[in-house]
Amino acid sequence: MAKPRLHLDADASYRALQKALTARGHDVTRTPGEWMALDASDEQQLLGSTAQGRCIFTFNIADFMRLVRKYPEHDGVMLANQQD
Template sequence: MSKLKLHLDADTSIKALHNALVSRGHDVTRTPTEWMPFDASDDAQLLGATAQERCIFTFNIRDFMILAERYPQHCGIVLAAQSSWTLSSLISALHRLLSETQAEEWIGQVRWLNQWRT
């Protein structure tokens, strides 16, 4: 089993969120990065994360539900409704998700972050 790696898409690319997860020992990247420009399309973000063997976290529920069907071999999509989360609750839930799941569990999966809410 391998440790889950996460990518924060353009919608969830919050520096404080990224820094908090990295400081807790998680392998997390965010848009923009050397392999993902800030203005990348949703398709490019999902495919880029998949190429990097990363699950992607997004608030863009509608578009990523469609992309999950278009690209069924993605490395996982984590969805959350932006309005229902504070920064601290995002950090806590994503920390739990990254600590409790393995990369292999996520292939082709779309799951709601609420599963890891405390």
Template sequence: MSAARLYVDEDVHSAVAAQLRRRGYDVTSAGESGNLGASDGAQLEFAAFQGRAILTFNVGDFCRLHTEYIRTGREHCGVIVSDQVPIGEVVKRCVRLLSTLTADELRGDTQFLGSWR
């Protein structure tokens, strides 16, 4: 059972990644990875290649991408979508999710961060 690793896309403030790292989680961001401006599909591909679930505020596009991955038999490491709430709330919900679900449990799944209040 390995801990999930996280990739934060550019819609989510980089402070989320920094605060999660301070709490001991393995997190990187689009900015740190040189992926600012990349398409949503490229962001998800990068996260999957790196073995990371992706955290995004872009619910519609990433739910569509998740469905496309399932339809075409591709695998990602998890999609975590959130409404735009304060940074501290995003961090708190992520901590709950990441301390509960393993990387294997997130693989190929979509989680709505609002369920982790």
């Protein structure tokens, strides 16, 4: 089975997280990056991730719940509650 390709949205875009996952063999991109600008909207990040064949990881639960209803054809959205 192929490993999922992951994109860290601007809310969850920690270089240390990307580096740790990449070091373990995962294909991970983040905002900002080669194909995603720092000021990209949530919608742009979801659509860009989908175009890249990537699941997106975010802490922005409310906005992405709305977006997945608007765009049900995506490669996955992982929602996480951000805690201190």
